[in-house]
Amino acid sequence: MFRKLIEDASTWHWWREWMLIFLGCIMMGTAFVFFINPYKFVPGGVYGLGIVLHNIFPSIQVGTFGYMLDVPLMIVALLVFGGQFGARTVAAALFTPGYMNLLTRAVYPNEAAVESLDPALLLNGQLNLSDDLLLTAIMGAVIIGVGQGIVVRQQATTGGTDIVAMLLQKFAGIKFSTGILLADGAVVLAGLLVIGFGLGTGEAGEKGWVLTLYSLITIFTTSRVIAYVLDGASYDKLLFINSDHHDELRRFIIEDLDRSATYIKARGMYTGNEREMIFLVISRKEVRQVQHKIKEIDPRAFLVVTDAYDTFGEGFKPFPSADVMQAE
Structure with a gap:
């Protein structure tokens, strides 16, 4: 059967x-x-x-x-x-x-x-x-x-x-x-x-x-x-978040968004201080929610939002096969 x-x-x-x-x-x-x-x-x-x-x-x-x-x-x-x-x-x-x-x-x-x-x-x-x-x-x-x-x-x-x-x-x-x-x-x-x-x-x-x-x-x-x-059209957004409130942002990303993110080591050019920046990829419809939450947690945070042309991996698109035609 x-x-x-x-x-x-x-x-x-x-x-x-x-x-x-x-x-x-x-x-x-x-x-x-x-x-x-x-x-x-x-x-x-x-x-x-x-x-x-x-x-x-x-x-x-x-x-x-x-x-x-x-x-x-x-x-x-x-x-x-x-x-x-x-x-x-x-x-x-x-x-x-x-x-x-x-x-x-x-x-x-x-x-x-x-x-x-x-x-x-x-x-x-x-x-x-x-x-x-x-x-x-x-x-x-x-x-x-x-x-x-x-x-x-x-x-x-x-x-x-x-x-x-x-x-x-x-x-x-x-x-x-x-x-x-x-x-x-x-x-x-x-x-x-x-x-x-x-x-x-x-x-x-x-x-x-x-x-x-x-x-x-x-x-x-x-x-x-x-x-x-x-x-297809890319609706994903790539976020770089610079904040001192990592614990609250980590809980929000993992528990509320049900996503993961990556810490990137960074150093301020003016101060020379080392810190960790959050690298996060989300869907376009989630951008406003994240913006409001960051403002609530840390109004002094620095946020950059840019387009993610293609996103592959768990939670996003699967990697294409070698014999599959790609337009770009």
């Missing part, structure tokens, strides 16, 4: 991971079709490069370019990250551009509209956000970031610069989100040359360089959302 429960739980975990991978891919593909491709934003990645190439070869869909660019990178992922990771990468990278192509044909009325990607024709003009480009860029970036983060949390990737960023993190120690930002910069530059200045098309956009600025906003927002989805 117990063994069967374990097997059922393992099976459910496997299915859940795959469902989340496809959910993330669907979110990404939908965001590109509705908020990115029609407005010629170039948010990096193989699909951003696909948008650039689609402007040169409009008969080829953005998703199709995704296939053409992803295959070499998927081969690298298979070789570097192993069979299980490679299988997930291949599934996500093959599903996303195909879904984008199918959705694009479903929301545009005809082949000419698919080639032009005119937002005025998207859903028969029901979702034309041409007058709200900033809102469009942010909405697309947030949805892409959430979807991409969900996929990467399952130790997969949608291909493209995801793989480039993961290679940079693995071999060069560069942050995952920073790697994406760097790799995508080259794609944005290509978008500026093609869409902004008409290189390869002979038709420079009236405000193509403005679209490049929106693309940069999209990339930055996406990278921040990915980091949030992967690592």
